[in-house]
Amino acid sequence: MEDMVHMDRAMSTQQDIKIKANKVQVFYGENHAIKDVDVEIADKTVTAFIGPSGCGKSTFLRCINRMNDTIDVCRVEGDILLDGDDIYDPKVDPVQLRAKVGMVFQKPNPFPKSIYDNVAYGPKIHGLARNKADLDEIVEKSLRKAALWDEVKDRLDAAGTGMSGGQQQRLCIARAIATQPEVLLMDEPCSALDPIATAQVEELIDELRQSFSVVIVTHSMQQAARVSQKTAFFHLGNLVEFDDTDKIFTNPQDSRTESYISGRIG
Numbered sequence: 001m002e003d004m005v006h007m008d009r010a011m012s013t014q015q016d017i018k019i020k021a022n023k024v025q026v027f028y029g030e031n032h033a034i035k036d037v038d039v040e041i042a043d044k045t046v047t048a049f050i051g052p053s054g055c056g057k058s059t060f061l062r063c064i065n066r067m068n069d070t071i072d073v074c075r076v077e078g079d080i081l082l083d084g085d086d087i088y089d090p091k092v093d094p095v096q097l098r099a100k101v102g103m104v105f106q107k108p109n110p111f112p113k114s115i116y117d118n119v120a121y122g123p124k125i126h127g128l129a130r131n132k133a134d135l136d137e138i139v140e141k142s143l144r145k146a147a148l149w150d151e152v153k154d155r156l157d158a159a160g161t162g163m164s165g166g167q168q169q170r171l172c173i174a175r176a177i178a179t180q181p182e183v184l185l186m187d188e189p190c191s192a193l194d195p196i197a198t199a200q201v202e203e204l205i206d207e208l209r210q211s212f213s214v215v216i217v218t219h220s221m222q223q224a225a226r227v228s229q230k231t232a233f234f235h236l237g238n239l240v241e242f243d244d245t246d247k248i249f250t251n252p253q254d255s256r257t258e259s260y261i262s263g264r265i266g
């Protein structure tokens, strides 16, 4: 009986892990940007990547949906498993992978198309809608999830690029979630936003956690503390410490983490 309880626990812990990185190295030519990183990222959790400029946060984030494939000089070694499957397996189509592992960038980058088409584009190319009614439903659901529906429902034909910065970023979030991803990567998603839009996006991130595993790169320790449950501190390409966010900010184990959070490095 006790064995079964143990097994049960082990299985549920395993199920909770969405992404597992083993000995990941990233090189840009001679520059060794990520060194031997092992990490397990949980499902339905917000994980923050923090650390001083140039420590490799964005580089590691881009490994998780193979965005680094688009950089010629970049070489990735080691394994990254999504639900136990190697995302660098030659059989994996990076375009399909990026539908499962969506990404939101620092600067809102809507397509020069209507609000509707920005959100409908992904589901269309991935064949997720059988007809126009299906597509309408996906667009509405995604805009609702991104807390944008009420603001745009009467002007879905207007240009996505004509909205405020905060609205554009929520549109990009709607676009990313329209392909029904399992993981959402966010690279400093609030850095181009004012405090009100930042607060809206942060609130949204907290809601998105119900449906996805969210990984966010942020320069703001306050933001990491507000939105995340787990925090990874990177320094000079190393993952120095990874723990519950509360613990990282109140009782870090490594002196480098302590120096960073108290403002002595970075």
Ligand SMILES: Nc1ncnc2c1ncn2[C@@H]1O[C@H](COP(=O)(O)OP(=O)(O)OP(=O)(O)O)[C@@H](O)[C@H]1O
Residues within 6 Å of the ligand: 028, 031, 033, 051, 052, 053, 054, 055, 056, 057, 058, 059, 060, 071, 073, 219
């Ligand atoms: N496209 C690229 N080509 C070559 N080198 C790169 C590229 N992107 C990043 N690097 C290098 O990789 C290292 C890590 O950079 P990265 O942008 O991942 O750090 P970061 O922690 O996200 O920094 P920041 O907080 O300033 O955005 C740096 O030495 C950087 O110069």
